[in-house]
Amino acid sequence: MQQAKSDHQLLITFAVLLVAINLRPAIAAIGPLADLIEAHTTLNASGIGLLSALPVFFMGTGALFVGLLRYIFGEKQGISIGILIIAVSCFGRHWMNNDSGLLITAICAGLGIAMVQALMPAFIKRHSGSNTGRMIGFYSAAIVAGAAVAAASTAKLAQYSNWISALSFWGYLALAGLALWLVMLNSIAHSEPEQSREVEEKIAYWKKQRSWSLLFFFGIGTGAFMLILAWLPPYYTSLGETQVFSGYLLAGFTLIELVTAFLISGLIHRYPDRRGPLVLSLTLVISGLACLIVAPLPLMWAAVGLSGVGIGLLFPLSLIITVDHIENPKQAGDLSAFVTGGGYLIASLAPFLAGIIRDQFSDLTQAWLAMGGGIVTLVFLAIRYSPDSYLSFRKQLNAD
DSSP states (O other): OHHHHHHHHHHHHHHHHHHHHTTSHHHHTTGGGHHHHHHHSSOOHHHHHHHHHHHHHHHHHHHHTHHHHHHHHOHHHHHHHHHHHHHHHHHHTTTOOSHHHHHHHHHHHHHHHHHHHHHHHHHHHHHHGGGHHHHHHHHHHHHHHHHHHHHHHHHHHHHHSOHHHHHHTHHHHHHHHHHHHHHHHHHHTTTSOOOOOOOOOOOOGGGOHHHHHHHHHHHHHHHHHHHHHHHHHHHHHHTTOOHHHHHHHHHHHHHHHHHHHHHHHHHGGGOSSTHHHHHHHHHHHHHHHHHHHHOTTTTHHHHHHHHHHHHHHHHHHHHHHHHHTOOSHHHHHHHHHHHHHHHHHHHHHHHHHHHHHHHHHSOOHHHHHHHHHHHHHHHHHHTTOOHHHHHHHHHHHHHO
16 A cells, blocks of 8 residues: 555656646747747747747736636646647647747647646645645756756757757657656546535735735746746857857756756755745846856856856745745645746746847847846845744734
8 A cells, every 4th residue: 555655656746747847848949049030930039038928928827817727627637738738839839830820829838837837736735745845846846857958959959950840849748748647647546536626715815915025036036037048048149159059058057957956856855944045046146147247258157057056946945935835735726826827927027028128229238137136126035034924924814
């Protein structure tokens, strides 16, 4: 019995991680191909920014309706449908490769990603128990891994085939994720009934100051990730580097971020007070952005390393501190949906506004500078996220 439970847990872990790997390639593949897309369509820099911004925007919109998604589809089936939509969106780019087609598939990819991200935190908390913080960390690290794989290989795929095939290729990875997810669901079907879809009493998280603080924190931090993901390669091609080398820079950033995210996921249980790692992560991101502003060519690897480590810490920590605030799995999932939903709406502005800046000034320095200012404000929020403040938040919810 214990062995069967252990096997189920291992299968659940692998399925969750492979699904998570599929949550960024549809977005991460755009940056390394930005110049090619611009050359073969009528999209300008603002339009290219929209290809990254629209999925993030709809990821946020979908997360805000997590209760409705859970009620209509159920947790497990909803995640299955979300992965399928991601696969169809990626394959659709093979035929829908004009301006409107790319924008439509970007929206659909965002909707699929939204369904998975909205429903997955509660699923993880239910199946991980006391290891939830660590599993959320591994889940977020796997998201970064997907971005790293896409960033490292998309430009090369375009060289061997073309940019259209390089964009649509990621549908195969999504199908693999869907297959393993369905195998896992079939494996646990007899040992665990599907969660109830009854409408539950909703907690008004929007009335709580801490909820908005977490939302803003996640939004600005994720905005930094999305900004670099979308615009680091075009920034360096504008400075004279090749598309492939610029893609490698993005791959280096995401690989460093990936290693850091996995390390913090394995070590985070040693830091019940997350404030030290949070402030460290923010300091590193600020330093990396400063390198991009002051000396982007001489300090390119310093910029990649510092921002990669910083965001590698920041992204999983921002998810972990959110679920730290709530013990009940569904309530934690709802709070996570509120925070990530609104946060992704904020984050979606970063690549789009950067595109406008690039159209206006033919440079991205102002975008890095604005993001640096946003990260500085997060330091003042981070120092308030003490374990005692989690307990105070829970007491506020119980008092209502």
